Amino acid sequence: MPKKVDPQERRTRIADALMRVAAERGLEAVSLRHVAAEAGVSAGMVQHYFRTKDEMMVFALDVVRERGQVRVSRAVAELGENPEPRALLRTVISAILPRDEESRGDAKVGLAFLAYTAVRPEAAESLRKDVEEMIRYVQTLVPVPGGAEGLLAMMEGLGLYVIGGYYSLDQALKVLDAHLDLLFNAGP
Amino acid sequence: MPKKVDPQERRTRIADALMRVAAERGLEAVSLRHVAAEAGVSAGMVQHYFRTKDEMMVFALDVVRERGQVRVSRAVAELGENPEPRALLRTVISAILPRDEESRGDAKVGLAFLAYTAVRPEAAESLRKDVEEMIRYVQTLVPVPGGAEGLLAMMEGLGLYVIGGYYSLDQALKVLDAHLDLLFNAGP
DNA sequence: GGGTTGGCAATACGACTGCAATGCCATGAA
DNA sequence: TTCATGGCATTGCAGTCGTATTGCCAACCC
Structure with a gap:
């Protein structure tokens, strides 16, 4: 068996190019x-x-998801132990919003994939799992019933608007903070 | 000059097929x-x-926008004169969310166009105008500063989730109502 | 050091694309 | 009736697409 290479590395290299x-x-x-x-x-x-x-597309989609998760994990890790729910939410969401050029690109690709999977439901499964997991997670942090779903929806929308250039990231974060104010003042 | 046809009708007919x-x-x-x-x-x-x-695409995008506006106008008209801001907002937003098969299709196409224009900024102008107009309009109705932008972002996100099949329309409307509760109880 | 085999390059193929050019045909003006 | 013309269909072209096939080449085992 000649010439050994790392196939995984090649694949992610190609997916990056994609x-x-x-x-x-x-x-x-x-x-x-x-x-x-x-x-x-x-x-x-x-x-x-x-x-x-299609195999390549699915793989690339997975890479996008994974990079997003890494961004979130890193941001949360910087937060230290046992952070307040509100701070945690803000950190998670602002890590998901398009920040630098890389995450902006990822967001664009994610949007394209969303449109892609809207018509090919069979390729949407991994996306679906992510979203549902996220919903359950956020539900444990938001004190208002129905607030988690709304917060996540708002996050998606803010992402759209930032990608589209309607809002800057700062504006989006201000809007997010205002909403968090609402959520955490209406709570107990 | 022989055979006169209505070019506009032909064009929308083609755009419908598109x-x-x-x-x-x-x-x-x-x-x-x-x-x-x-x-x-x-x-x-x-x-x-x-x-x-591209000419065809741009035209079709315009048709999608127009149909959306018609849906909103009709829903608002059914509301009678001088409606309450909250009821008005709920009506407008729930008219925009994917309701039946037609609006669901429109939403899918809109999403695809969003991804399309995210990469072709020159084709995004009409979309941009719509969004900005909508923001200004909603700002006059929401009593909380920063609340309009958040509400619209949430609307977009809810639309995404409904298209993706994560939420049913009913669930989305429940989430919307919960958020409107928040907005209009925090206000004066 | 020959043979085997994994890693990759090159090519070929049929389908499909956007677009331009051309031609037919019915119509209304003359 | 003749004919110019707008409305549309057909065909051709150059290019790109995804995929299957083929072949070369370097590396390892024996």
């Missing part, structure tokens, strides 16, 4: 050849690591 | 030939009314 293409030119510009060119490899190699385009 | 294709199979399945087939006309005719594909 995400750059998707963030800059949209998901519909994602083709084997474009991704290969962006990754600086041959189209044949892309095919070697992803037997089909 | 939207059916996009709602069922995604925006990337929108091609001149598919749209033509769906509309039951020849591909040449589509080309005759839209010199380029």
Whole structure:
């Protein structure tokens, strides 16, 4: 067995290229050849690591999700032990909102994938699991009934608006804080 | 000058077909030939009314926006004169959320266009105007500072979740009502 | 050091794309 | 009736797509 490489590394390398293409030119510009060119490899190699385009897409989607989770975990870790629910929520949500160029790109790609899965429900499962998990998690932190779902919805919407350039990140955070005020003053 | 037809009617007819294709199979399945087939006309005719594909897309986007505005206007009209701000907001927002199959399709297409314009800022202008107008309008109705932006963001997020199938429309409306409770009890 | 095998490149193929060019045909003006 | 013209259909073209196939090449085992 000759030439050993790390397939996982190759795959994420390719997926990274995919995400750059998707963030800059949209998901519909994602083709084997474009991704290969962006990754600086041959189209044949892309095919070697992803037997089909859909396989590549699903993998890339997973990478986006994972990077998001890492961002959240890191932000939460910086918060120390036993943080207040409100501070925790703010940290989690502001870690999810598009902050720098990387997370902005990820958000764009995520949006594109959302539209993608809105029509291919079979590819939506991993997204679905994430969202439901998130809802349950936030529900344990929000003191107002029905408030968790609303807060998450608002988060998504704020993300949309930030991507679209309607709000800056600062404005979005102000709106978020105002809403947290509402939630945590109406509580006990 | 022979055979007079109504070009506007033809164009909206084609745009309708475009939207059916996009709602069922995604925006990337929108091609001149598919749209033509769906509309039951020849591909040449589509080309005759839209010199380029982008022209067709932009037109279709406008149709989606317009249909949304009509839905809102109708719902508001049914409300009678001088409605309470809260009732007005609830009516407007629940008219925007995906309700029946038509508005659900429109929402899917809108989502796809959002991803589309996230990468083609030049096509986003009409969307942008709509959003900003909406923000200003809602600001006149919400008694809490920063509450309008949050409410709209929440609306967008709820729309996403309903499209994605995470929430039913009823659940989304419950969440909306809970949030309106918060807003209008915290106010004066 | 020959043979085997994993890693990758190159090519070919059929389907599909957006778009331009061309042609037919019915109509209304002359 | 003739003919110019707007409305539309057809066809062709150059390019890109995803995928299957094939072949080369370097590396390891024996």
